[in-house]
Amino acid sequence: MRRALTLWLPLLAFAVFLLFPFYWMVLTSIKPNEELVSVSANPFWVSRPTLEHVKFLLTGTNYPRWFWNTMAVASAATLLSVSVSFLAAFALARLRFRGAEGVSLGIYLAYLIPPAILFIPLAEVMLKLGWFDHLWALVPVYSTFLIPFCTWLLVGYLKSIPREMEEAAMVDGASRLRILFQIILPLSVPGLVSAFIFCFTLSWNEYLYALVFMSSPEHKTVPVGLATELVRGDIYQWGPLMAGALLGSLPVAIVYFFFVEYYVAGMSGALKG
Amino acid sequence: MRALSLDRGPLLPTLLLLPSAVLLGGLLAFPLALGVLLGFKDATIGQPGEFIGLENYRYLLTDPVFRITALNTALYTLVTVIFKLALGLLLALILNQRFTGYRFWRSVLLLPYVVPTVLSAFAWWWILDPQFSFISWALVKLGLLRQNLNFLGNAWLARASLMVANVWRGIPFFTVGYLAGLQSIPKDLHEAAALDGASTWQIFWRVTWALLLPLTTILTIFSAIFTFTDFQLIWTITRGGPANATHLFVTLAYQRAIPGGALGEGAAIAGFTLPFLALLAWGALDALRRQD
Numbered sequence: 001m002r003r004a005l006t007l008w009l010p011l012l013a014f015a016v017f018l019l020f021p022f023y024w025m026v027l028t029s030i031k032p033n034e035e036l037v038s039v040s041a042n043p044f045w046v047s048r049p050t051l052e053h054v055k056f057l058l059t060g061t062n063y064p065r066w067f068w069n070t071m072a073v074a075s076a077a078t079l080l081s082v083s084v085s086f087l088a089a090f091a092l093a094r095l096r097f098r099g100a101e102g103v104s105l106g107i108y109l110a111y112l113i114p115p116a117i118l119f120i121p122l123a124e125v126m127l128k129l130g131w132f133d134h135l136w137a138l139v140p141v142y143s144t145f146l147i148p149f150c151t152w153l154l155v156g157y158l159k160s161i162p163r164e165m166e167e168a169a170m171v172d173g174a175s176r177l178r179i180l181f182q183i184i185l186p187l188s189v190p191g192l193v194s195a196f197i198f199c200f201t202l203s204w205n206e207y208l209y210a211l212v213f214m215s216s217p218e219h220k221t222v223p224v225g226l227a228t229e230l231v232r233g234d235i236y237q238w239g240p241l242m243a244g245a246l247l248g249s250l251p252v253a254i255v256y257f258f259f260v261e262y263y264v265a266g267m268s269g270a271l272k273g
Numbered sequence: 274m275r276a277l278s279l280d281r282g283p284l285l286p287t288l289l290l291l292p293s294a295v296l297l298g299g300l301l302a303f304p305l306a307l308g309v310l311l312g313f314k315d316a317t318i319g320q321p322g323e324f325i326g327l328e329n330y331r332y333l334l335t336d337p338v339f340r341i342t343a344l345n346t347a348l349y350t351l352v353t354v355i356f357k358l359a360l361g362l363l364l365a366l367i368l369n370q371r372f373t374g375y376r377f378w379r380s381v382l383l384l385p386y387v388v389p390t391v392l393s394a395f396a397w398w399w400i401l402d403p404q405f406s407f408i409s410w411a412l413v414k415l416g417l418l419r420q421n422l423n424f425l426g427n428a429w430l431a432r433a434s435l436m437v438a439n440v441w442r443g444i445p446f447f448t449v450g451y452l453a454g455l456q457s458i459p460k461d462l463h464e465a466a467a468l469d470g471a472s473t474w475q476i477f478w479r480v481t482w483a484l485l486l487p488l489t490t491i492l493t494i495f496s497a498i499f500t501f502t503d504f505q506l507i508w509t510i511t512r513g514g515p516a517n518a519t520h521l522f523v524t525l526a527y528q529r530a531i532p533g534g535a536l537g538e539g540a541a542i543a544g545f546t547l548p549f550l551a552l553l554a555w556g557a558l559d560a561l562r563r564q565d
Contacts, residue, residue, distance in 0.1 A: 003372075006367075006370070007367060007370055007372060010363070010367050011367050011368075011378060014360075014364050014367070014382060014444075015378070015381070015382065017441065018382050018384070018385050018441065018444065018445075019381065019382075019384070021385075021393055021396040021397060021400065021441070022384065022388075022393075022396070024396050024399065024400055024407075025393075025395075025396045028396075028399060036405070037405075043405070043407045043410050044407065084292040084293050084296065085293065087289040087290070087292065087293070088289060088290050088292075088293040090289060091285070091286040091289035091290050092290075095285060095286045095289075097283050097286040098283065100286070103290060105558075106297075107293075108554075108558065109554060110297055110301055110302075112498055112550065112553075112554045112557070113301065113305065113550070114498070114499070114502040114523075114550075116502040116503075116504050116522075116523035116526075116543070116546075117305075117308065117502065117523070117526075117543040117544075117546055117547070117550075118301065118304050118305060118308065119527070120308060120311065120526065120530045120531075120536055120539045120540045120543060121304040121305070121307035121308035121311055121540065122300065122304040123530075123531070123536075124304075124307060124311070124536070125299075125300065125303065125304055125307070140296055140300060141300055143296050143300075144296060144297060144300045144301040147293050147296060147297060148297070151293065175279065175280055176279065176280045176285055177279065177285070201387060201389075204389050205389040205390055205391075207389075207390070207391050207504070207505045208504050208505070208523075208527070212527075212531055222389075222392070223389055223391035223392060223505075226391070226392070226395065227391060227509060235404070235405065238399050238402075241395055241399070242395065242396065242399065244392075245392035245393070245395045245396060246392075248389065248392050249388045249389060249392050249393075252387060252388060252389060253384065253387065253388065256380075256383075256384075256387045257380060260376075260379075260380045260383075263383075263387070264379075264383075264449055264452075264453075267446075267449045267450070268449055268450060268452070268453030271450050271453070271488070271491055271492070271495075
């Protein structure tokens with residue numbers, strides 16, 4: 001009885017609040033338009049589920065293109081950022097050099113600079129470089145918010161790896177680079193997995209840069225494509241829009257559910273100095 | 274012997290840091306400096322503009338839309354961070370009781386934070402639809418309302434709706450942080466306090482909350498930074514409307530600079546956030562250092 005009051009009841013309340021929008025997304029994406037506009041039908045249920053919205057999305061719009069665009073950019077940006085960050089993190093966690101403190105501080109500050117205050121001047125840079133409306137340009141751009149986070153995460157992880165093995169290897173005459181790739185890299189796999197997941201989800205989540213820098217419909221990402229090409233301002237937009245939101249959330253949700261422990265570990269690890 | 278020479282001196286760290294430095298220098302630090310400069314120019318799209326000193330900043334301070342935006346940003350950040358903190362901690366305390374299905378519930382309840390913001394914001398936008406919102410439908414059915422609520426057509430209703438959506442998304446951030454914090458508190462501290470006759474409430478305030486305080490500072494500052502520079506949620510659900518009532522700094526900067534073409538003015542709006550960012554960043558750094 002006590003347990004119901006301290007555990008299950010509040011848990012249920014949170015579950016309803018936190019999960020309802022997803023239920024609504026799923027429900028709307030399979031609800032035929034007649035039921036969506038009906039005033040008499042019960043809005044919480046669907047009596048004749050349909051796949052017409054999904055079909056329209058996949059055949060009548062650029063959605064498949066946006067999906068693969070996002071997938072490609074997210075994967076490439078993740079790969080680039082994790083590799084680059086791993087090298088930087090090794091230098092910061094293991095090598096002693098002048099200015100290390102300053103670099104650490106710089107990485108930390110870079111993490112806290114939101115894209116929101118960079119997109120205007122960055123638009124000028126993109127224009128000057130001729131990168132406007134080039135899908136691959138998003139890869140280096142995304143790395144600017146991925147690298148600081150990843151480096152920070154990986155420095156924390158590397159610091160938790162005991163130094164004994166490296167010291168033994170060093171006594172045996174192994175070079176630093178060899179130690180990095182043959183000893184540290186295999187030991188860092190859990191940290192790298194966390195970094196991969198974060199970069200991937202953060203890239204799928206990105207909106208502002210893709211919105212400002214991509215203009216042709218075939219270069220858009222899922223969030224931008226849905227917001228700029230599928231929003232028509234009438235009731236018939238909701239089915240495809242919710243279907244698009246649902247399908248667009250799937251890659252992230254799947255990766256997340258497979259690696260939930262790494263995700264949580266990464267998120268709480270990033271809160272340590 | 275080449276490898277050995279690489280091991281000494283600054284060459285190896287420089288090489289390892291170079292790729293990050295190039296990317297962050299060129300696409301982060303340089304644009305940041307450019308943005309600060311841009312805030313002092315009357316640049317528009319396609320026109321580099323002239324230096325006009327503090328004119329953009331002066332104009333903005335007299336602009337009623339900017340003033341409302343500044344107040345909105347403060348209110349939005351303050352209210353949502355408080356709710357996210359309280360509800361996030363509550364959820365962490367609930368989940369921290371060991372029970373069957375703990376892992377399942379934790380994974381599922383973190384979803385709002387994982388799913389791309391714009392995509393879940395679409396769901397909120399649809400939930401808040403003036404004609405077809407189920408909230409209006411239910412309230413009308415229950416006889417509590419005569420007609421549908423126009424959630425996004427009324428300034429205060431729109432602000433409140435955005436806050437709810439933001440809190441919804443941000444709760445898990447605090448929950449994850451607090452779960453890690455709760456698990457690091459030694460169990461015998463609670464037991465000792467209970468033996469001494471402390472009530473559950475006293476144990477919570479004097480032991481749990483007190484020990485979580487440094488973590489709370491860090492979580493709060495990070496959350497505040499991400500909240501007051503929010504763009505996705507606002508731009509998806511209200512686009513700063515109705516009648517510019519729900520803008521935050523960033524949505525206003527976007528509206529003025531990109532569709533509006535006033536790059537200098539937009540950069541100045543973004544520039545207004547820099548002192549706050551610096552202050553918060555310093556606060557978080559201080560808290561992180563004290564945590565070690």
